[in-house]
Amino acid sequence: MGSPDPLEWDFSCPDWEQRLRDQRSLLPDLPLDEVEASRAVSIFDRLRLPDVPGQPAFADAAGDWARDMVRAIFGSLVDGERMVPELFELVPKKNAKTTNGAAIMVVALLMNLRPRAEFVLVGPTQEIADLAFQQASGIIDADPDGYLQKRFQVQEHVKTIVDRTNNARLKVKTFDLKVATGAKPAGVLIDELHLMAGMPHAARVIGQLRGGMIANPEAFLIFITTQSDEPPAGAFKAELDYARAVRDGRIPQGRVLPMLYEFPEAMQIAEEKPWRDPACWPMVLPNLGRSITVDRLKKEFRAAREKGEAEERRWASQHLNIEIGLALHSDRWIGADLWPRAVDVTLSYAELIARSEVIVAGIDGGGLDDLMGLGLIGRCRETKNWLGWGHAWAQPEVFDKRKEIAARLQDFADEGDLTVCEDPTEDIRGLADIIEELNTLGLLPAENAVGLDPQGVGALIDELSGRGIAEAQMIGIAQGFRLSSAVWGLERKLKDGTFVHAPQALMNWCVGNAKTEQRGNAVLITKQTAGKAKIDPLIAMFNAVSLMGRNPVAEGDNNGGLDRYLERLSA
Structure with missing residues (x-):
């Protein structure tokens, strides 16, 4: 040849x-x-x-x-x-x-x-x-x-x-x-x-x-x-x-x-799910008529649908190669069903700053084998809709002790939504860098700007205080069932379209991991109910929801701060 x-x-x-x-x-x-x-x-x-x-x-x-x-x-x-x-x-x-x-x-x-x-x-x-x-x-x-x-x-x-x-x-x-x-x-x-x-x-x-x-x-x-x-x-x-x-x-x-x-x-991804129509199935079944038939698949599909959406998606992933975006389960957070349609593919950290009149931050983290999660919510100058963006930090211990999710975490790091810490305080410094920047730009409110889990945040408070974040700007957010109002509030804003979020696989994963537990009239979404999966950035987002629900006003001239930020980006 x-x-x-x-x-x-x-x-x-x-x-x-x-x-x-x-x-x-x-x-x-x-x-x-x-x-x-x-x-x-x-x-x-x-x-x-x-x-x-x-x-x-x-x-x-x-x-x-x-x-x-x-x-x-x-x-x-x-x-x-x-x-x-x-x-x-x-x-x-x-x-x-x-x-x-x-x-x-x-x-x-x-x-x-x-x-x-x-x-x-x-x-x-x-x-x-x-x-x-x-x-x-x-x-x-x-x-x-x-x-x-x-x-x-x-x-x-x-x-x-x-x-x-x-x-x-x-x-x-x-x-x-x-x-x-x-x-x-x-x-x-x-x-x-x-x-x-x-x-x-x-x-x-x-x-x-x-x-x-x-x-x-x-x-x-x-x-x-x-x-x-x-x-x-x-x-x-x-x-x-x-x-x-x-x-x-x-x-x-x-x-x-x-x-x-x-x-x-x-x-x-279409909301009407056209792939459910058996007439479409031959597109992805190259051995049709030999090892498999449409009639056989129809029976299996009906049985899967009767068991609920989670089983339907699992079946479709295996028999029709439908890619699952959220790992849904029977005790999932109801917001997980609404999350995919709320994505704004143009939203990023820079876009969040450019479009927001005020931004609040939620933070959540645990031990060295947990993630440190940050959730930012901005209020759009023009539409007044809420804009969500998240990030996470992981110590090396997470990869060693949680080997079953190590490959997935590395994917998030490769995509830029997770930082793998090279020293014990890189997560604290990384969080403080972002919050300090938002404060310098005048986008944080003078009070209740940063919501934290009250447990084990001494080092973070010290770091933020040293960066010029006032005591009045930091507030503890009660966890457990007391977070129910934030959970319900985000569900409603997802449903009515007034909350959109950045296209981040990290946040999709955390949302899919969230399991709910009913306690009387309250609903719990906690690390305990999530098990070995991680939801810290989602809890951080709920903390930010608690603050944005108070209708904050930015402290400074955020337009001037935005101009300075854009100048730095262009440079």
Whole structure:
């Protein structure tokens, strides 16, 4: 084929939405080696399903989406270099992901020319890894001609399949740090990446696998995954965001070929929820009519809806790849249902200052394994609506003691909404910097400007006092059931549209974590009811609601202060 021209290998697919509507292939036009691509598909089609009565061939049982993967990976070898080095496949449950993945890795063994090459199929859990191995070994046992049984030795005890002709091997492993130790794989398939989102070492392991593949120019990395049943986080979020950016053309000449069976964002977030219509479902079900039918899904969907919105969203995330923005649950804060529609995508810290006539601050934090949360609410000069913005600080102990949320917290840090403290007082100083700036700009009221949890705030009060914040500007906000009026007040303003907030995944997460407990006529949203999840920035926002509800007036000439602030920004 001659020397590869990287410019010819453009993985973007700008018309992906129309392709989904037409149920056409998501594989963009690529200069594939059609001979090798067709040979690989022919091998794939002749393999047989190991766990289906009659053991039909993949030619009949697999959808064309699986053949697109086979064509792209094995038809992209040019002068020994794999021009499609990575592929990200997002496909709902019950579309035979694990079985197709196992078959693709068997094809990789059969197409391989490198002696002693190592291929790895990685599952997120022991159960999924066992299933993947059983599918791969079962495909070999199902060969009616006996050729695969003669060529491959299946080692059950170490979950390895060895090619007797060249000692290449396929290893099936559970995802952990040992997967990447000393590995120089010729091919890796990672199944259900979304289940690895909470693993703090996931990105590190994937990075090490990528590093090991450099030694083999023909190496490939495939992700096959369903959408997460929680807001995407960690390595899953990073890889999915990258794949979307390549698909949409925002990253030219990206390293990954994206094949994402998901509804357009407008369909996912629309208030009328058009994705609920079964007529739309074929857009994201590439194996429809084979391993899954619309009629079967309709029954499951009805059952999920009867259990409530939280179960409906969870079901939709797994079976229709609907991305969950808020982790809703049965005892959730009612404001969580209203939060998504109150977002103002133009709002930021700078915009909050530019648009507000007065700003109040709420602060909440606990021990070293908690977040320090800041909630700012400004009152818009023109509309008088309330504008919300939040930030958080985390000590290293949070990442050590709360490993289940460490990857998610790192995402918030990468997005700029959370600061990872490098010393014990960075959170106190960071809070004071912001409040001092607002005070200098004349945006804080002369009284009741900063609301704090009365417990354990001595160091913060000392710091603020040293920055010129007057005693009258600081006030303790009673917590527990006494915060009910602020909770109810924010709910009402969310519903009537007079409170909007910045587009911050951190605050979305905290809102989704909030659990309520009824105490008589009061409602409690506390750290105790939230459990191991974090809600400090949300509690800080409630503290700010308590202050803004007093109809404060800014102390200084905030227009003059704003001019000085904008001058600093432009400089």
